[in-house]
Amino acid sequence: MSIFVGESTRLVVQGITGRDGSFHTRQMMEYGTPVVAGVTPGKGGQHFEGPDGKKVPIFNTVEDAVQKAGANTSVIYVPPAFAAGAVLEAAGAGIEFIVCITEGVPVQEMTRGLAYVRDRGSRLLGPNCPGIISPGKAKVGILPAQIVAPGPVGVISRSGTLTYEAVVQLTDAGIGQTTCIGIGGDPLIGTNFVDALEAFKEDPETEAIVMIGEIGGTDEQEAADWVKANLEIPVVGFIAGQTAPPGRRMGHAGAIISGSAGTAEEKIRSFEEAGIAVAKRPVEIAELMKDALGI
Amino acid sequence: MNIHEYQAKEVFRKAGIPVPPGGVAETPEQAEAIARELGGRVVVKAQVHSGGRGKAGGVKLASTPEEAKAHASAILGMDIKGLTVEKVLVTPAEEIATEAYVGCLVDRAAQSVTFMVSSEGGVDIEEVAHTTPEAIKKLTIDPRYGLLPHEAYWLASALYDDPPLVKQTARIISQLYDAFVMAGASMAEINPLITTPDGEVKAIDAKMSIDDSELFRRPDIAAFRDLSAEPISETKAREADLSYVKLDGNVGCCVNGAGLAMATMDLVKYYGGEPANFLDIGGSSSPEKVVAALEIITSDPNVKVILFNIFGGITRCDDVANGIVTAIKQIDIDVPIVIRLTGTNEDEGVRILEEAGMKAATSMDTVVEQAVALANQA
Structure with a gap:
């Protein structure tokens, strides 16, 4: 099994005709993800040319993509100024699972956007995230497909390339994944560690979890408390940013130590107190996971 | 992006918040001229992206324009937590009856904007939160509606009993939220918000951080970037x-x-x-x-x-x-x-x-x- 995406995914790509949108749509289709529609306002009625001559209908609105093509999942590759609007449109059209790849979405717009998504009963992943991949089933976003393999481990991460680092090590060590999720590097995100952990807990095929966090906020600490209280399967963790100075944004908008809060040390401590095996270096993630799985 | 006190005060003024007048000086002579124009006692304040300016000697009271010049001369070029002071703000010294703290910020855990007020103003709010958390009143707004009038009134009532003070403060809290939205801020605070012996409420300090993702559509705010600070x-x-x-x-x-x-x-x-x-x-x-x-x-x-x-x-x-x-x-x-x-x-x-x-x-x-x-x- 997998979480959030899988056999029933019917994907609409918002911003399908843009540079990033078209490139990644082809990659997702090559992986076998059912892309049923694209949305670019003003280009409704046209078609997107996918690999092997496959054609994807383009609509002006997400509403049309839902009504006419049966889309239930959306991925957003539109510029920052329009990304929050795209999230609202998807939720308004009844999309169940929305993935926002775009980086640089104004945070104040997200406060309202997240409330709307919740009110509509949708789930948002991101913004500023690499998306989600269920090896062998579906890929929604930009995670490189060649490094994943099906297997028993769920991966949750705030970072993109650091996730690749961890996943490639797991795969090389013969440990596959149920689903890999990049939850995003922004201060306000739709799906946090606890949300992803809850979903993995319900997935019988997920036997262990990798959690990759970083400085900023308290999401990791809350996740550690949740793991301690609710989870019986092993968790391996890693926290980036031990050498980051306070008060400076380290690339991700959310990766900032505010005052004395959100340091790597306090996150590592909460992980350890919750019985999470913490890797000191990325290369130890696969080693610790081998121990956890007894292989 | 952090902006300077004098820049945040410009944003506050546009939102209607009562902020004392003042001028920015890059030389001691300019500071003297501003002090002379303002008349009376003034405060010379270092403009750097750092807290603890007072403790570092970057905030000084001057009784005369000559004294303001001397203070500016000492403060300009001063090093505060690794940052060189390039500008000072010269502003009238206010008569202070009470000091309070009013601030709002993007609250990651609540996924919304949270207001904080405390009658312990003029001190580091993180310190207050640490030692006497009960001295801080918090309110997370519903982003669907923004800050509602009764919420501003409730926050103001946590600071004062006197109805005219509560009324003025509630208005300032609403205006602070307007400034926060208008500037695309991630944090805005008034510390201290003062009352004068005549019963007026004023913001005598101002601090704001802007969400970098907002700058593309706010050229006036983006122009506040101080290249000398990086x-x-x-x-x-x-x-x-x-x-x-x-x-x-x-x-x-x-x-x-x-x-x-x-x-x-x-x-x-x-x-x-x-x-x-x-x-x-x-x-x-x-x-x-x-x-x-x-x-x-x-x-x-x-x-x-x-x-x-x-x-x-x-x-x-x-x-x-x-x-x-x-x-x-x-x-x-x-x-x-x-x-x-x-x-x-x-x-x-x-x-x-x-x-x-x-x-x-x-x-x-x-x-x-x-x-x-x-x-x-x-």
């Missing part, structure tokens, strides 16, 4: 669309992705080195970006070795390799470069490097260890 290398990096933070070590780091860049810095430290910088060249990196990154890293005289850590996803290894080869031809690099290149188009990237007489490894630990050893030898 190293030249950081300005250049922003112009080249690179995410860069200068640090004090000697291992120059060039990485794709923020998380991997932080993990690389941590690994440098793990192997006994010190990172010279954080640098994320971002996704879909063109060779030009790599050249810009190398120019910025090599402009730091502390750098003894350059470490590339590239895990190609969207970023293509051949683009990065082409960038490195081009940069070496264009700029004079006299420190060793160690490269880790893996992922998308790895073979092509490695071939490009080898043709130029360079090597690449696939393991992150190998190159970091090697880079630290080279830096420590130098």
Whole structure:
């Protein structure tokens, strides 16, 4: 099994005709993800040319993509100024699972956007995230497909390339994944560690979890408390940013130590107190996971 | 992006918040002239992106224009927590009856904007939150509605009993929220908000941080950026669309992705080195970006070795390799470069490097260890 995406995914790509949108749509289709529609306002009625001559209908609105093509999942590759609007449109059209790849979405717009998504009963992943991949089933976003393999481990991460680092090590060590999720590097995100952990807990095929966090906020600490209280399967963790100075944004908008809060040390401590095996270096993630799985 | 007190006060004034007048001076003479025009006692305040200005001696009371000049002369050029004071704000000294704290910020846990007020004003709010959390009243607003009038009134009532003071403060709290929205802020605070013996409520200090993602559509706010408050290398990096933070070590780091860049810095430290910088060249990196990154890293005289850590996803290894080869031809690099290149188009990237007489490894630990050893030898 997998979480959030899988056999029933019917994907609409918002911003399908843009540079990033078209490139990644082809990659997702090559992986076998059912892309049923694209949305670019003003280009409704046209078609997107996918690999092997496959054609994807383009609509002006997400509403049309839902009504006419049966889309239930959306991925957003539109510029920052329009990304929050795209999230609202998807939720308004009844999309169940929305993935926002775009980086640089104004945070104040997200406060309202997240409330709307919740009110509509949708789930948002991101913004500023690499998306989600269920090896062998579906890929929604930009995670490189060649490094994943099906297997028993769920991966949750705030970072993109650091996730690749961890996943490639797991795969090389013969440990596959149920689903890999990049939850995003922004201060306000739709799906946090606890949300992803809850979903993995319900997935019988997920036997262990990798959690990759970083400085900023308290999401990791809350996740550690949740793991301690609710989870019986092993968790391996890693926290980036031990050498980051306070008060400076380290690339991700959310990766900032505010005052004395959100340091790597306090996150590592909460992980350890919750019985999470913490890797000191990325290369130890696969080693610790081998121990956890007894292989 | 942090903005200065005098800039935040401009935003506050536009929102209607009562803020005392004042002027910004870059020389002692200008400070004297502003003090003379204002008349009476004035306060000379260092304009730097740092808290604790008072403790550092960056805030001084002056009874005469001559004294204001003398204070400005002492404060301008002063070093406060590593930042040089380039400007002072000269503003009238207010009669203070009481001091309070009023602030709002993007609350990550609540996924909304949270207001905080405390009758313990004029002190570090983090300190108050730590020692006497019960002295702070909090209210998280519903982003569907914004701050509602009765909520502003409730917050103001937590500070004062006297109805005219409550009324004025409630208005200021609403105006602070307007300023916060108008500027695209992630934090805005008035510390202290004062009452005068005549029963007036005023903001005598102002602090604001702006969400970087808002700047593209707010040119007036973007113009507040103070280039003197950051190293030249950081300005250049922003112009080249690179995410860069200068640090004090000697291992120059060039990485794709923020998380991997932080993990690389941590690994440098793990192997006994010190990172010279954080640098994320971002996704879909063109060779030009790599050249810009190398120019910025090599402009730091502390750098003894350059470490590339590239895990190609969207970023293509051949683009990065082409960038490195081009940069070496264009700029004079006299420190060793160690490269880790893996992922998308790895073979092509490695071939490009080898043709130029360079090597690449696939393991992150190998190159970091090697880079630290080279830096420590130098």
